[in-house]
Amino acid sequence: MLRTLRLACLAAVLTASTAQAAEPTLPPEQAQLLASISAANMRGDLAFLASDALEGRGTPSRGLDMAAEYIASQFRAAGLEPLGDDGYFQTADWRQIAPARERARYANAPDPIPVRNVVGVLRGSDPQLSQTYVLVTAHYDHLGVRPGGGADPIFNGANDDGSGTVSVIELARAFAALKTRPKRSIVFMTVFGEEHGLVGSRYYGAHPLVPVADTVADINLEQVGRTDDSEGPEVRAAALTGADYSQVADVLRRAGSLTDVRITRHPVNSDRYFAFSDNQALADLGVPAHTISVAYEYPDYHGAADTWDKIDYTNMAAINRTVALAVWMIANDPVAPRWNAANPKTAKYVEAARTLQEGRAPRSP
Numbered sequence: 001m002l003r004t005l006r007l008a009c010l011a012a013v014l015t016a017s018t019a020q021a022a023e024p025t026l027p028p029e030q031a032q033l034l035a036s037i038s039a040a041n042m043r044g045d046l047a048f049l050a051s052d053a054l055e056g057r058g059t060p061s062r063g064l065d066m067a068a069e070y071i072a073s074q075f076r077a078a079g080l081e082p083l084g085d086d087g088y089f090q091t092a093d094w095r096q097i098a099p100a101r102e103r104a105r106y107a108n109a110p111d112p113i114p115v116r117n118v119v120g121v122l123r124g125s126d127p128q129l130s131q132t133y134v135l136v137t138a139h140y141d142h143l144g145v146r147p148g149g150g151a152d153p154i155f156n157g158a159n160d161d162g163s164g165t166v167s168v169i170e171l172a173r174a175f176a177a178l179k180t181r182p183k184r185s186i187v188f189m190t191v192f193g194e195e196h197g198l199v200g201s202r203y204y205g206a207h208p209l210v211p212v213a214d215t216v217a218d219i220n221l222e223q224v225g226r227t228d229d230s231e232g233p234e235v236r237a238a239a240l241t242g243a244d245y246s247q248v249a250d251v252l253r254r255a256g257s258l259t260d261v262r263i264t265r266h267p268v269n270s271d272r273y274f275a276f277s278d279n280q281a282l283a284d285l286g287v288p289a290h291t292i293s294v295a296y297e298y299p300d301y302h303g304a305a306d307t308w309d310k311i312d313y314t315n316m317a318a319i320n321r322t323v324a325l326a327v328w329m330i331a332n333d334p335v336a337p338r339w340n341a342a343n344p345k346t347a348k349y350v351e352a353a354r355t356l357q358e359g360r361a362p363r364s365p
Contacts, residue, residue, distance in 0.1 A: 026258060029180060030328060034259070034321040036174045039313035045074070045166040050158035050308040057157060058144020059193045060094045060115050067140050071118040071190050074169045078176040080120030080188060083209045090117040092203050099196055117200050119189045119209055122175050124331065126183035133210045134331050135187045135218035136171055137201070138164030139194030139278055143302065152304040159298065159306050163225030165190050167320050174324055182331035184216065194278055201278035205285055213360035216336035217248050218289035219327060220279040224319050225311035229295035237262040238292050238319050241274040245346050246288035247337035248330070255325035261318055269296045271345065286352030288337045294319060
């Protein structure tokens with residue numbers, strides 16, 4: 001009862017503040033979704049995931065395994081349905097999938113070296129649209145322990161990408177708490193091995209847990225916690241990779257106009273970094289997929305001092321409310337977003353999407 005009252009009050013406050021920033025005000029169910037996103041929850045999650053106890057979450061490592069168990073426990077507590085081959089885990093053997101330079105290190109290991117994507121699904125409410133999927137993703141690995149790099153050998157990776165990881169957890173909680181679920185199903189996934197070249201997301205792309213042809217969009221969260229961008233402070237603003245590549249970008253901008261968050265296109269990095277995060281693995285398959293970030297470059301990037309106490313949790317919650325609203329819009333729209341065929345940079349993605357749809361099996365009535 002107290003939680004219900006608290007959320008109702010937060011929803012009222014959020015709706016009132018949104019009304020001052022943008023019109024029209026949000027409907028109650030959307031306001032409730034956004035109000036349930038908690039900066040305090042994310043601070044608590046990240047204080048653990050980016051702590052020294054997890055030793056920088058290198059792939060593979062004991063710390064990465066601990067992080068996977070923690071994320072799975074939060075998905076379970078939220079009420080997501082497990083989607084992996086082992087509960088919430090999609091498991092691979094690092095000996096077989098690591099980049100060549102890494103594989104040689106483990107070639108003589110006698111036993112499998114498990115690495116795991118952590119995946120849960122919230123089933124949609126519509127009989128037909130629930131057979132289609134919106135993905136919300138982030139990578140939960142970082143650089144691990146690097147002796148000889150200075151007094152602090154642990155690269156905690158709070159912003160890169162602990163911030164995206166705790167955002168996926170918090171978004172899962174918010175959507176799972178809704179009384180009426182969105183029409184489409186939503187897959188929440190955190191992946192391993194991004195720092196080794198998108199290994200976890202590419203493994204998912206090669207072994208999808210829901211049909212790729214029925215996956216309508218992916219919003220990937222990367223570095224959403226630091227506002228001290230090298231080009232100047234970024235507050236209530238987020239940059240999008242491939243910002244003019246698909247209609248997903250249009251939905252995010254529309255959501256931002258309602259949450260007082262600017263969704264921007266960096267003149268260089270929007271296109272440059274499209275291939276540098278896990279959205280690329282889905283885009284290559286034809287799925288409209290983008291990464292949202294607050295700071296592309298910031299002090300301590302890939303450094304040992306990227307710690308959880310430097311995150312702007314209030315701003316991160318604002319960014320996540322925008323993402324939540326965009327996901328809600330996509331998940332309730334019967335028309336799936338498409339690539340922008342007028343942009344020549346999307347030609348290979350447009351072709352991949354066409355091939356994907358031509359080869360999809362007819363959906364059962």
